[in-house]
Amino acid sequence: MSLFSSRPKKQSNRLWLDLGDLGDLVHPGGPHEQWQDHGLGLLRTILKQAGVPTDLASTRAVTSWDQLAPQMAGYDMLLMNVRSYTYPPALKAARLFKQINPNGLVLTGGMHATVAPDEMAAVAEFDRICMGPGENVIVDLVKDPSAFPRVFSAEGAKSMAEWPTIDRTMWPQPVGWRMKRKWKWRWPMEPECGWGPGPVATIITSRVCPWQCVFCNENSYIPRIGRRSVDQVIEELNTLDRLYGVGSVVIHDSMFFQNPKWLKEWIEKYPRQTKNWSYWAAGRADTVRQWPDLFEALVKETNWRTISIGFESGSDRILKLLNKECTEEDNFFAIDLVNRIGDELEAKGERPPVFWSNIMLGIPGEEPEDAFKTMRMLKRMKRVMPSIAFYAPYPGSALGYQLIAEGKSLMSKDNYHRYPDDEKVKGVNYQFYRDLLAGKYDAEINRGLAPSARGAEAYQGALIKA
Ligand code: B12
Numbered sequence: 237m238s239l240f241s242s243r244p245k246k247q248s249n250r251l252w253l254d255l256g257d258l259g260d261l262v263h264p265g266g267p268h269e270q271w272q273d274h275g276l277g278l279l280r281t282i283l284k285q286a287g288v289p290t291d292l293a294s295t296r297a298v299t300s301w302d303q304l305a306p307q308m309a310g311y312d313m314l315l316m317n318v319r320s321y322t323y324p325p326a327l328k329a330a331r332l333f334k335q336i337n338p339n340g341l342v343l344t345g346g347m348h349a350t351v352a353p354d355e356m357a358a359v360a361e362f363d364r365i366c367m368g369p370g371e372n373v374i375v376d377l378v379k380d381p382s383a384f385p386r387v388f389s390a391e392g393a394k395s396m397a398e399w400p401t402i403d404r405t406m407w408p409q410p411v412g413w414r415m416k417r418k419w420k421w422r423w424p425m426e427p428e429c430g431w432g433p434g435p436v437a438t439i440i441t442s443r444v445c446p447w448q449c450v451f452c453n454e455n456s457y458i459p460r461i462g463r464r465s466v467d468q469v470i471e472e473l474n475t476l477d478r479l480y481g482v483g484s485v486v487i488h489d490s491m492f493f494q495n496p497k498w499l500k501e502w503i504e505k506y507p508r509q510t511k512n513w514s515y516w517a518a519g520r521a522d523t524v525r526q527w528p529d530l531f532e533a534l535v536k537e538t539n540w541r542t543i544s545i546g547f548e549s550g551s552d553r554i555l556k557l558l559n560k561e562c563t564e565e566d567n568f569f570a571i572d573l574v575n576r577i578g579d580e581l582e583a584k585g586e587r588p589p590v591f592w593s594n595i596m597l598g599i600p601g602e603e604p605e606d607a608f609k610t611m612r613m614l615k616r617m618k619r620v621m622p623s624i625a626f627y628a629p630y631p632g633s634a635l636g637y638q639l640i641a642e643g644k645s646l647m648s649k650d651n652y653h654r655y656p657d658d659e660k661v662k663g664v665n666y667q668f669y670r671d672l673l674a675g676k677y678d679a680e681i682n683r684g685l686a687p688s689a690r691g692a693e694a695y696q697g698a699l700i701k702a
């Protein structure tokens with residue numbers, strides 16, 4: 237098939253460009269590259285409903301920039317949701333778009349625009365840079381960009397309840413039947429990734445996590461916004477099931493396990509008013525310890541079977557340094573509780589819950605013994621999918637800003653989006669961590685571990701993009 241015959245018909249003069257690594261929707265390295273962008277989905281839905289449609293292209297749906305270039309020709313406007321990890325393709329796309337359409341405008345927003353506007357303002361190709369939520373400005377901006385200064389702040393909705401339900405057909409399609417078959421894509425639903433059966437519905441019920449971990453602290457740059465109501469979330473899931481079929485759910489909230497009142501209502505309604513699909517969602521070890529009964533009820537009654545916890549480290553020294561506000565004891569409590577619930581459910585013939593365990597290595601200041609403690613903590617989990625990343629200093633976070641200011645970050649304009657085993661901070665001994673993940677220090681790690689927890693597992697495969 238020629239490039240041009242696969243090109244969607246042009247229906248608008250405005251092009252929204254979905255961002256990610258080249259080829260992620262053609263021959264993805266893994267399932268997570270295939271998740272769809274809710275910011276893009278929401279804003280394109282709002283535009284469509286306001287009678288301001290956009291065409292769509294995706295850097296993920298092509299395998300080279302030469303393939304993307306003809307898809308950009310003839311447009312007056314390019315729109316992009318720029319996150320720090322998609323900044324390099326955003327920059328390249330903006331330059332390419334201007335070469336092809338010298339009079340075209342490039343309008344940007346998103347997390348990177350919000351936390352690093354100066355970096356973007358230094359690039360002439362970005363014509364508008366919107367800091368903050370775009371739902372209330374996107375229509376006016378697209379209709380009349382000249383009414384806005386080059387860099388501006390926008391105010392969002394008071395509550396996510398005001399957001400329209402995303403029209404998922406606004407999302408890019410995976411390319412080619414082989415790829416669709418391999419990953420069992422049922423677009424516009426998302427493919428299965430090992431957490432639950434497909435088709436997968438990703439949803440967001442809340443936006444901001446109130447904690448202040450120094451490597452993240454998103455509430456310093458994402459304004460407070462009310463959570464969607466339980467009824468709305470259930471209504472959306474049931475509608476998706478009617479339209480496309482739902483196999484399982486991924487709740488993409490940074491912090492699902494917050495607001496006990498909301499969670500109690502979820503326990504009341506979700507199992508009764510839906511097919512009680514199993515789901516992935518995130519919590520924290522300290523709140524699991526604070527509200528163990530609520531947690532257990534959620535796991536058992538609402539089928540919360542992939543439990544993402546940002547354990548990050550097994551060492552109090554590092555947890556303090558990260559301002560995680562969780563202790564080694566909190567982590568052990570959560571692990572032992574999930575192990576126990578898992579045993580109980582398994583004994584009844586039910587699927588046990590599994591941890592999606594977020595771990596960071598290579599945190600500046602970490603000593604080998606801290607890392608050994610982290611690996612020991614991981615081995616205490618009976619059922620776990622480890623998600624290990626070398627610490628990455630993203631702008632927006634307190635520690636990220638600090639390391640960038642000190643000139644210690646190895647993540648720069650062209651390589652924000654690094655690969656799992658890339659080096660991200662000066663002065664960190666990455667060879668030690670590679671050896672650690674390859675199992676070189678297992679004897680050391682196993683010392684002091686209960687015999688049942690001793691494994692000779694190597695964890696290189698658990699490294700994720702960060
Ligand atoms: C879901 C999610 C994911 C998912 C899916 C990502 C996807 N395909 O969309 C997964 C799990 C894959 C993921 C992975 C990662 N993520 Co993530 N993720 C999120 C999360 C929790 C929600 C994103 C979301 O959908 N938000 C809701 C939508 C509506 O918001 P939005 O996209 O920002 O869009 C709004 C505005 O930005 C603005 N806007 C957006 N575009 C535009 C365009 C214009 C023109 C305008 C005017 C406005 C505008 O308006 C929108 C509506 O308000 C956010 C945190 C958060 N609360 O947002 C982190 C977040 C975006 N992720 C982050 C990071 C760091 C990562 C990882 C690197 C983490 C890691 N260590 O693995 C990886 C990178 C993956 C990769 N390399 O490809 C950071 C980004 C920081 C930064 N400086 O950019 C965030 C902010 C979390 C954090 N606090 O650290 N992530």
Ligand code: SF4
Binds near residue numbers: 491546
């Ligand atoms: S790391 Fe997790 S708990 Fe900490 S601020 Fe970010 S989302 Fe919240």
